[in-house]
Amino acid sequence: MFTFFKVKKVAEVLEEITKFPMLPEESLGLKEALGRYLAKDILAKEDLPPFSRATMDGYAVYARDTFGARESEPVILKIKGEIAMGEVPSFSLASGEAARIATGGMLPEGADAVVMLEYTEEEKGIIEVKRPVAPYENVIFKGEDFEKGTIVFPAGIKITPAVIGVLSGLGITQVEVGQRPKVGILSTGDELVLPEKELPLGKIRDINSYTLYSASLESGAIPTLYGIVPDVKEKLFVKVEKAIQENDVLLISGGSSVGTRDFTLEAISRLPEAELICHGVAVKPGKPTILGQVGSKAIFGLPGQVASALLIFYIMVRPLLLHMQGAKGEHLFLRKIMAYAARNIPSTPGREDYVRVKLSFSEKGVIALPILKKSGLISSMAEAHGFLRIPENSEGIYEGELAEVFLLP
Amino acid sequence: MFTFFKVKKVAEVLEEITKFPMLPEESLGLKEALGRYLAKDILAKEDLPPFSRATMDGYAVYARDTFGARESEPVILKIKGEIAMGEVPSFSLASGEAARIATGGMLPEGADAVVMLEYTEEEKGIIEVKRPVAPYENVIFKGEDFEKGTIVFPAGIKITPAVIGVLSGLGITQVEVGQRPKVGILSTGDELVLPEKELPLGKIRDINSYTLYSASLESGAIPTLYGIVPDVKEKLFVKVEKAIQENDVLLISGGSSVGTRDFTLEAISRLPEAELICHGVAVKPGKPTILGQVGSKAIFGLPGQVASALLIFYIMVRPLLLHMQGAKGEHLFLRKIMAYAARNIPSTPGREDYVRVKLSFSEKGVIALPILKKSGLISSMAEAHGFLRIPENSEGIYEGELAEVFLLP
Numbered sequence: 001m002f003t004f005f006k007v008k009k010v011a012e013v014l015e016e017i018t019k020f021p022m023l024p025e026e027s028l029g030l031k032e033a034l035g036r037y038l039a040k041d042i043l044a045k046e047d048l049p050p051f052s053r054a055t056m057d058g059y060a061v062y063a064r065d066t067f068g069a070r071e072s073e074p075v076i077l078k079i080k081g082e083i084a085m086g087e088v089p090s091f092s093l094a095s096g097e098a099a100r101i102a103t104g105g106m107l108p109e110g111a112d113a114v115v116m117l118e119y120t121e122e123e124k125g126i127i128e129v130k131r132p133v134a135p136y137e138n139v140i141f142k143g144e145d146f147e148k149g150t151i152v153f154p155a156g157i158k159i160t161p162a163v164i165g166v167l168s169g170l171g172i173t174q175v176e177v178g179q180r181p182k183v184g185i186l187s188t189g190d191e192l193v194l195p196e197k198e199l200p201l202g203k204i205r206d207i208n209s210y211t212l213y214s215a216s217l218e219s220g221a222i223p224t225l226y227g228i229v230p231d232v233k234e235k236l237f238v239k240v241e242k243a244i245q246e247n248d249v250l251l252i253s254g255g256s257s258v259g260t261r262d263f264t265l266e267a268i269s270r271l272p273e274a275e276l277i278c279h280g281v282a283v284k285p286g287k288p289t290i291l292g293q294v295g296s297k298a299i300f301g302l303p304g305q306v307a308s309a310l311l312i313f314y315i316m317v318r319p320l321l322l323h324m325q326g327a328k329g330e331h332l333f334l335r336k337i338m339a340y341a342a343r344n345i346p347s348t349p350g351r352e353d354y355v356r357v358k359l360s361f362s363e364k365g366v367i368a369l370p371i372l373k374k375s376g377l378i379s380s381m382a383e384a385h386g387f388l389r390i391p392e393n394s395e396g397i398y399e400g401e402l403a404e405v406f407l408l409p
Numbered sequence: 410m411f412t413f414f415k416v417k418k419v420a421e422v423l424e425e426i427t428k429f430p431m432l433p434e435e436s437l438g439l440k441e442a443l444g445r446y447l448a449k450d451i452l453a454k455e456d457l458p459p460f461s462r463a464t465m466d467g468y469a470v471y472a473r474d475t476f477g478a479r480e481s482e483p484v485i486l487k488i489k490g491e492i493a494m495g496e497v498p499s500f501s502l503a504s505g506e507a508a509r510i511a512t513g514g515m516l517p518e519g520a521d522a523v524v525m526l527e528y529t530e531e532e533k534g535i536i537e538v539k540r541p542v543a544p545y546e547n548v549i550f551k552g553e554d555f556e557k558g559t560i561v562f563p564a565g566i567k568i569t570p571a572v573i574g575v576l577s578g579l580g581i582t583q584v585e586v587g588q589r590p591k592v593g594i595l596s597t598g599d600e601l602v603l604p605e606k607e608l609p610l611g612k613i614r615d616i617n618s619y620t621l622y623s624a625s626l627e628s629g630a631i632p633t634l635y636g637i638v639p640d641v642k643e644k645l646f647v648k649v650e651k652a653i654q655e656n657d658v659l660l661i662s663g664g665s666s667v668g669t670r671d672f673t674l675e676a677i678s679r680l681p682e683a684e685l686i687c688h689g690v691a692v693k694p695g696k697p698t699i700l701g702q703v704g705s706k707a708i709f710g711l712p713g714q715v716a717s718a719l720l721i722f723y724i725m726v727r728p729l730l731l732h733m734q735g736a737k738g739e740h741l742f743l744r745k746i747m748a749y750a751a752r753n754i755p756s757t758p759g760r761e762d763y764v765r766v767k768l769s770f771s772e773k774g775v776i777a778l779p780i781l782k783k784s785g786l787i788s789s790m791a792e793a794h795g796f797l798r799i800p801e802n803s804e805g806i807y808e809g810e811l812a813e814v815f816l817l818p
Contacts, residue, residue, distance in 0.1 A: 050608055051610065085640065086599040161621075164619050164620055165617075165790060166790065167604075170614075195577035196582045202496045202497040202515045204459060211574035213440060214440075217443055218570060336770075365811055366746055378574060379554045402772075408569065408571075
């Protein structure tokens with residue numbers, strides 16, 4: 001049905017991933033929208049602010065009137081009235097006049113600046129202005145934040161508290177976002193038992209299921225656990241068929257036994273419309289990763305070792321889950337920083353290497369200390385702050401060299 | 410009831426914050442525990458791995474037997490049998506013997522290393538070993554990850570997918586975590602209308618409610634909106650009394666009118682057992698921040714301007730919400746990196762300054778570009794990647810100087 005050993009580079013796989021169709025949109029209120037991704041550009045349907053506002057407590061004035069004002073020679077202005085908070089001024093200002101105004105108040109017609117309270121003195125219907133203000137000083141103009149009709153946010157960005165703030169300021173309380181993908185999670189291996197069960201000698205607990213469940217949840221997906229399948233071909237096929245029907249993405253994390261990976265490959269190939277995107281990725285850890293496409297759905301065969309499976313999750317599965325939800329560009333990836341390697345980290349050209357690191361600070365900046373433990377140990381997994389990336393064509397990173405580090409969420 | 414104008418430093422307020430009592434614990438399964446904080450140290454109740462395991466496909470051997478082996482002079486070992494995945498070997502190895510084993514298989518008694526498949530050749534019941542292995546090579550020993558009885562994780566850490574992985578590996582599927590704090594959110598100001606309503610001229614939309622709602626949600630809290638209260642003292646008192654009864658933390662974001670801040674202060678002081686922790690913080694923006702304690706509960710008076718309110722949320726409210734949930738140490742704060750300032754940023758000694766920045770990358774490392782816009786504008790709020798901190802005793806950061814940047818979630 002398809003050729004085997006189709007090894008791809010990480011960048012090639014990521015390119016394929018962004019070709020998967022996005023999920024349909026849904027409309028959410030602002031209380032539910034946090035962490036989702038905008039499915040459409042957002043246009044301002046009104047000016048923000050809706051009118052010119054004071055940004056300081058003081059007096060609305062015609063700026064030109066105050067030119068030349070100083071402590072010893074204050075400018076005298078007549079107080080025309082006071083502007084009540086939240087109301088339209090009932091008067092306009094002429095030259096020589098001023099109006100009391102508080103932060104946020106609406107400027108009366110004729111005023112183009114606000115003199116701060118501390119530079120004035122009020123007495124019997126007049127004020128003394130002791131410093132000049134420039135036109136537009138201490139004022140935010142109508143539409144200065146956003147003009148009606150302009151793009152406020154492009155599609156594909158993540159909805160953060162600040163984004164929600166801007167949307168509510170513009171009166172946009174309903175947004176279109178991509179739906180959350182459903183993710184099925186399946187562990188394979190005769191040696192596995194459920195973590196909640198008694199552990200017979202010779203067996204080990206299934207670590208991948210809960211790990212990938214939580215990582216999927218953190219990536220905005222709706223995960224479902226399909227339990228453990230023993231290394232029996234037909235049992236795997238039946239489970240895979242069911243799980244891919246019920247989900248948008250299926251994660252099979254390979255039992256460690258030699259044959260299991262081939263079973264995963266065969267299970268994918270037996271599905272109608274199956275297409276193999278890659279069988280093997282030029283990356284360490286995670287080389288045996290498989291990605292297949294079944295219609296609009298994706299099946300990943302992940303490494304059996306949990307730390308490797310989690311790495312592949314962060315660099316490939318998570319971008320797919322976010323892409324399906326509508327995320328674009330940098331929003332698909334873990335946040336990147338730069339850090340100085342605390343020691344030499346050798347690598348082999350021809351593949352990307354990802355090394356778990358702890359971060360610390362020195363006068364020089366951020367320092368990344370690789371966590372060097374046997375690859376099968378899981379204790380190092382939870383200690384890491386991020387992954388240091390060694391590019392494909394590099395023979396390694398020298399101590400003191402700057403490297404890219406992707407921060408774990 | 411208490412003295413006014415009790416200006417504190419950020420560090421002093423943070424110290425007070427960690428004196429608030431933590432919320433009671435609750436017990437959660439691993440599916441629900443993501444993003445919560447461990448209320449107790451976690452001890453390993455068994456060894457991980459539970460037995461010595463192969464980390465490569467190959468042959469279990471007695472390492473000493475292979476010493477001196479080379480391509481031209483292989484060592485010959487007798488195949489004693491095969492170790493089925495997930496089962497206890499039915500035999501032990503003597504010197505001169507080997508057993509087929511796959512990654513994850515249990516080492517038979519007598520074996521202390523695994524020779525990788527690629528360095529062997531099998532024929533009629535024997536193998537040729539072409540390279541020596543050292544004792545313990547390609548093996549993870551019983552308890553090498555975690556020994557029974559040792560501390561796996563200390564109380565106060567955040568439960569990430571990797572932490573969940575380690576817990577499930579150890580058969581710990583139920584964890585004690587601190588409960589999520591309930592947060593009431595109240596906006597004050599005669600000029601405010603709900604974002605979903607028609608906007609009369611002179612009024613503006615309430616931006617703070619949804620912003621603080623989402624930020625609370627992101628900080629693990631359970632937020633409730635109490636709407637908008639006009640600048641009428643008695644109305645505020647009634648709402649505050651109700652909201653603090655129903656929540657652990659109350660956020661009142663000040664209307665911009667001059668009197669409102671005093672109302673908030675008075676509202677706090679009228680509550681029984683009220684204590685003022687600070688009235689004013691030496692920080693920019695956010696100087697007028699108020700923090701009061703009412704029994705085990707906290708009331709914040711936040712700035713009216715949303716970008717300032719959100720900053721104070723991240724540097725003070727969020728640490729309190731996380732502390733109440735059981736977070737400790739670095740887990741209380743936004744993630745910190747170091748970045749080079751893209752331009753001079755002046756500051757005034759005697760207060761901490763936080764400047765919104767966009768991050769980019771150069772050969773030198775991470776560059777922080779301050780977003781310089783009028784302080785009343787909200788468009789800059791959603792553009793920021795983080796906050797650059799200018800310490801209290803500094804007169805500013807020079808272009809090219811390294812500074813601390815706190816990353817927005």
